[in-house]
Amino acid sequence: MHKYRSHTCGELRKSHAGETIRLSGWVNRIRDHGGLLFIDLRDHYGITQIVVNPDSEFFPLAETIRSEWVVTVTGTVIERVAAAINPKMDTGEIEIGITGLEIQSAAKELALPVFGELDYPEDTRLKYRFLDLRRERIHNNIVRRSQIISSMRKRMVNEGFTEYQTPILTASSPEGARDFLVPARMHPGKYYALPQAPQQFKQLAMVAGFDRYFQIAPCFRDEDPRADRALEFYQLDIEMSFVTQEDIFQTIEPVLRGIFEEFADGKSVTKTFPRIPYLEAMLKYGSDKPDLRNPIEIVDVTDQFGDDSVSFKAFKGIVASGGSVRAIPAPGAASKPRSFFDKMNDWARKDMGAAGLGYIIFDEIDGEIVGRGPIAKFIPAEIQAQMVAKAGINGGDALFFAAGKTSTAATLAGAARDRIGHQLGLIDETKFELCWIVDFPMYEFDEKEDKLDFSHNPFSMPQGGLEALENQDPLDILGYQYDIVCNGFELSSGAVRNHKPEIMYKAFELVGYDKAFVDENFGGMIRAFEYGAPPHGGLAPGIDRIVMLLCGEENLREVTMFAMNQQAEDLLMGAPANVSPKQLRELHVRSVMPEVKKEDKKAD
RNA sequence: GGGGAUGUAGCUCAGUUGGUUAGAGUGUCGGCCUGUCACGCCGAAGGUCGCGGGUUCGAGUCCCGUCAUCCUCGCCA
Numbered sequence: 001m002h003k004y005r006s007h008t009c010g011e012l013r014k015s016h017a018g019e020t021i022r023l024s025g026w027v028n029r030i031r032d033h034g035g036l037l038f039i040d041l042r043d044h045y046g047i048t049q050i051v052v053n054p055d056s057e058f059f060p061l062a063e064t065i066r067s068e069w070v071v072t073v074t075g076t077v078i079e080r081v082a083a084a085i086n087p088k089m090d091t092g093e094i095e096i097g098i099t100g101l102e103i104q105s106a107a108k109e110l111a112l113p114v115f116g117e118l119d120y121p122e123d124t125r126l127k128y129r130f131l132d133l134r135r136e137r138i139h140n141n142i143v144r145r146s147q148i149i150s151s152m153r154k155r156m157v158n159e160g161f162t163e164y165q166t167p168i169l170t171a172s173s174p175e176g177a178r179d180f181l182v183p184a185r186m187h188p189g190k191y192y193a194l195p196q197a198p199q200q201f202k203q204l205a206m207v208a209g210f211d212r213y214f215q216i217a218p219c220f221r222d223e224d225p226r227a228d229r230a231l232e233f234y235q236l237d238i239e240m241s242f243v244t245q246e247d248i249f250q251t252i253e254p255v256l257r258g259i260f261e262e263f264a265d266g267k268s269v270t271k272t273f274p275r276i277p278y279l280e281a282m283l284k285y286g287s288d289k290p291d292l293r294n295p296i297e298i299v300d301v302t303d304q305f306g307d308d309s310v311s312f313k314a315f316k317g318i319v320a321s322g323g324s325v326r327a328i329p330a331p332g333a334a335s336k337p338r339s340f341f342d343k344m345n346d347w348a349r350k351d352m353g354a355a356g357l358g359y360i361i362f363d364e365i366d367g368e369i370v371g372r373g374p375i376a377k378f379i380p381a382e383i384q385a386q387m388v389a390k391a392g393i394n395g396g397d398a399l400f401f402a403a404g405k406t407s408t409a410a411t412l413a414g415a416a417r418d419r420i421g422h423q424l425g426l427i428d429e430t431k432f433e434l435c436w437i438v439d440f441p442m443y444e445f446d447e448k449e450d451k452l453d454f455s456h457n458p459f460s461m462p463q464g465g466l467e468a469l470e471n472q473d474p475l476d477i478l479g480y481q482y483d484i485v486c487n488g489f490e491l492s493s494g495a496v497r498n499h500k501p502e503i504m505y506k507a508f509e510l511v512g513y514d515k516a517f518v519d520e521n522f523g524g525m526i527r528a529f530e531y532g533a534p535p536h537g538g539l540a541p542g543i544d545r546i547v548m549l550l551c552g553e554e555n556l557r558e559v560t561m562f563a564m565n566q567q568a569e570d571l572l573m574g575a576p577a578n579v580s581p582k583q584l585r586e587l588h589v590r591s592v593m594p595e596v597k598k599e600d601k602k603a604d
Numbered sequence: 605g606g607g608g609a610u611g612u613a614g615c616u617c618a619g620u621u622g623g624u625u626a627g628a629g630u631g632u633c634g635g636c637c638u639g640u641c642a643c644g645c646c647g648a649a650g651g652u653c654g655c656g657g658g659u660u661c662g663a664g665u666c667c668c669g670u671c672a673u674c675c676u677c678g679c680c681a
Binding site for chain 2: 014029031033034035037038040047049051052053066067080081083084086088089092105108109110111112113115116118119120121122123124174176177178196221223224226227231350351352353453454455456457458459493555565566569
């Protein structure tokens with residue numbers, strides 16, 4: 001018999017009764033009846049109950065065993081009597097009568113109990129990740145992640161894509177996120193950068209004639225992490241040649257829908273992804289990553305508040321100065337207490353930094369819809385009726401109002417839409433609602449820098465091409481740029497690329513970068529485009545976020561085997577860490593520590 | 605860097621208007637227990653109430669500062 005096991009802990013059934021077998025695993029749980037001892041033995045595959053009788057020579061040893069020890073058990077498969085069957089366990093119809101026991105590895109008192117579904121502090125979980133990962137939920141998540149990635153590969157290959165690798169040590173590129181840098185030992189003072197994405201490489205692969213590229217690509221961005229954002233993450237990176245935006249949609253939508261359907265676990269998945277222009281998304285949902293499970297749709301009521309008959313000065317002033325007012329329906333909110341509306345207002349002021357949220361509550365009285373609330377008296381019934389009609393609401397509903405500069409009002413309205421949707425329980429948790437957001441603007445005005453900037457991806461093809469760049473107001477130019485959004489999370493970003501050098505130079509010129517800058521920073525790609533570049537495009541769905549959604553989790557760490565905390569520290573491995581002076585010398589690097597605040601300065 | 609929440613036994617938590625010796629569950633240790641599967645029963649050990657200062661006759665509780673963790677804003681083309 002094999003030294004450690006003949007079967008796994010999830011394998012044995014009634015049909016094995018009478019066989020002599022050997023199992024190895026962790027002790028999940030012990031029930032000591034004094035005269036009779038039960039051990040639940042767990043491995044990756046399942047749990048099997050071991051029985052030890054007091055007349056067994058191994059009884060004294062078995063009594064010393066504790067949770068999470070690793071043991072090897074030899075024994076006979078016994079069919080349980082009817083009363084002893086545990087229908088909750090796959091192996092619940094049998095148990096193992098022990099004839100041999102070997103302790104492979106004992107365990108200290110646990111810093112983190114494996115058994116049970118309790119929540120534990122993140123730092124403890126991360127420090128003892130090897131224990132945490134033994135726990136059923138996260139263990140299953142990690143396995144599911146592997147299955148999802150495996151399915152992605154299979155689907156991509158079936159669509160005629162080929163997987164290629166691109167460098168991890170590459171050149172820093174300006175714009176975008178902060179790069180992780182790696183000192184170049186052989187080139188004092190110079191640095192490699194870890195790729196934020198293999199963007200330029202996959203485009204170069206297209207120029208090289210490979211077509212239909214994909215990669216499970218590791219990406220690195222040195223920015224502060226969030227629940228849905230990590231320093232290092234994986235993209236299903238995709239690029240195709242000789243394609244229009246429509247070709248890309250037709251190719252990728254089935255892949256992504258297929259992945260979601262395969263792992264949705266009973267939740268419904270959007271059949272045909274709606275395509276929502278960016279401007280429409282910003283108006284109706286106040287976000288470029290709308291949660292379409294939320295039925296609320298925002299409407300613009302700037303004209304209503306601008307009407308001469310309205311005397312609500314705060315909003316009239318905003319309208320007069322070119323701002324906007326957006327109305328957010330709150331279905332059924334009329335029955336909510338005053339505190340519901342006050343709290344929304346407090347939230348807008350405190351969390352959103354807004355002046356506040358106006359609101360009107362609408363009641364149906366004798367067949368007529370009548371508004372009430374602090375600002376209702378400033379708005380004539382006729383104007384209120386226009387708002388009701390525009391928002392498509394009824395008696396018993398309310399309208400919140402977000403006012404300000406158009407972009408500010410839109411964003412505030414979007415945040416309010418999310419909040420109202422959640423608080424009124426309008427979010428259908430049984431759905432994956434996917435959509436394309438299309439027609440992103442090429443440029444936006446950067447208020448802080450007081451200059452024009454790329455709003456999305458500088459390598460995208462502007463709609464209208466060179467002609468648009470030369471003749472249109474840059475802020476009106478749209479790009480062949482698109483996102484995939486699911487349940488309020490941006491899953492993917494992509495574009496038809498700009499493969500013409502003259503359009504590239506012009507696109508950069510508009511944001512203040514001259515030819516020399518482009519040549520210096522994107523020299524490889526520009527050069528490539530001068531030697532026969534195919535029209536091409538692609539996108540890059542974020543694998544971690546997809547897995548997170550499909551596992552029903554709200555944090556990437558729940559689907560990441562070895563994760564960092566929010567301070568970007570690996571508490572298990574102790575990264576980042578000091579290195580020796582010798583290592584630094586070899587790299588021609590010296591640390592310059594930040595200045596310490598005065599009161600902290602203490603001799604130690 | 606800003607905002608919010610949290611911090612009490614190995615772990616999960618309770619702890620009232622400030623008032624005697626800070627509790628429970630679980631785990632650990634000891635005893636009992638032959639059909640449990642969150643086994644049960646009895647007992648014991650286990651605490652810098654995150655840390656520092658202040659108010660007070662008296663602080664886990666109130667105040668100030670600070671640290672840590674998470675969420676979030678900035679940031680993430």
